[in-house]
Amino acid sequence: MRAGRLVSLLLLLQDRGHLTARQLADELQVSVRTVYRDVEQLAAAGVPLYGEAGHAGGYRLVDGYRTRLTGLTADEAQAVFLAGLPGPAAELGLGEVLAAAQLKLRAALPVQMRTHAARIQERFLLDAPTWYGSTDPTPYLTAVANAVWERRVLAVRYRRWKEPTDVDRRLEPYGLVLKAGRWYLVAAADPGRSVRTFRVDQILDLTVLDEVFEPAEGFDLAAHWRGYLADFHARLHTGEAEIRLTRRGVERAAAHLGDAVAHALAAAGGPDPDGWTRARVPIESVEHAHAEFLRLGTDVDVLGPPELRDRIAETVRTLAVRYL
Known part of the structure; x- marks a missing residue:
């Protein structure tokens, strides 16, 4: 337990750059006194970290220091490789990136965990679409994903189920969701900038504008999607x-x-x-x-x-x- 906590502390500093003892204690769910003891043990083991005094002080690693430790347990390593869906990654234009990332992660893992990860890929495959559902082409998916990442406004021609079927919309793309093999765009739409959901395969034409935007303050994609699904099911049976x-x-x-x-x-x-x-x-x-x-x-x-x-x-x- 302590060894795992020491690795977590080291990785937190490596990732964040600078953290106070209180911030580390909150992240690790331990007392500040425990953080002091853990920092002393890491320093005694030769890890080049130092503390800064004062109100804005805290702990940081010496510039340029990186550890090869991943901090992953065997179960966590298995979950990482199981969660990498090659189909959706390829649709987003990230197929090669995902493969390269998994290769680097596998190389950094201890031999035993590397074996576990290889078994996961040999024995488990996640196929998101349903049996009888055909996957419609999504020619604008990569462009939409880039706009989501860069916070760029989209002008789209969109086909909906009610009249008039084909409409023009200005969208501020907040995020993408993959549900049952189909991609959905969560976006603020004019007029009113209300947050709505659009099927990416129903986008008929798309232009990425030079205009950038900031999402509504406090917006959480996962929480929004949970609320959207709850509302959908509530309206489903009338x-x-x-x-x-x-x-x-x-x-x-x-x-x-x-x-x-x-x-x-x-x-x-x-x-x-x-x-x-x-x-x-x-x-x-x-x-x-x-x-x-x-x-x-x-x-x-x-x-x-x-x-x-x-x-x-x-x-x-x-x-x-x-x-x-």
Whole structure:
């Protein structure tokens, strides 16, 4: 534990350049007295660090000193190599950079950790897209990524789902998110600079402007995305349907109609003596539920709402006329 803390202290100074004893104590979650003892031990071991007195004082390493220690545990080294997704890195134009970085990291690791890292790459592969989802081309992804990095304003022609479908937007690109194999741009959009989400593959044309911007104060990409997903799921299901399902229908619905339906079916209890399970399940809309329930064929009996039941009945009558 102490050896790991000493390495962490050394790497913090190497990374930050200058830290006070209090800052080091906060980072390492120890007391200031413990930091003093650790610094003395590092100095005794020959590490060229020195302290500066006064209000703005603290500790720093002698200029030019670098350690080859990575400070990684075996599990951390494995996680680093597992987290490097070659597909998305290549899409961002960083494929060669990622490979070079992993090579350098592997060379700096002790032999045992190097072996663990090699096993990770041999035995595990992360493939982000879903099975049945096709990855749409994203010709402007690299340009968008560069604009995010450089805080440059974008002028884009964007295709959305509602009319008018093709619109012009001025965007201040805050960050990129990869979700289920698809890239999303989180950006402040005119008018009003409200932070919104755009699919990168729906950008029809793009110009990087000379104008630079500063993100809204306190903006956190990860926190924003969590809030966006929570709001998305809250708006996703706007209604409810009452249905009966055969045993096979319960299995198919739980597997193919989403987590919300699966949870509703799990809470519905077991089947009745005839083998049917009755449940109230969330739906996005009558139109969407109509298509989803038809996938279950005779394994589902839609009891309500009346509009949904009538629409399915009309579809069944049309199919009967067509095929009989």
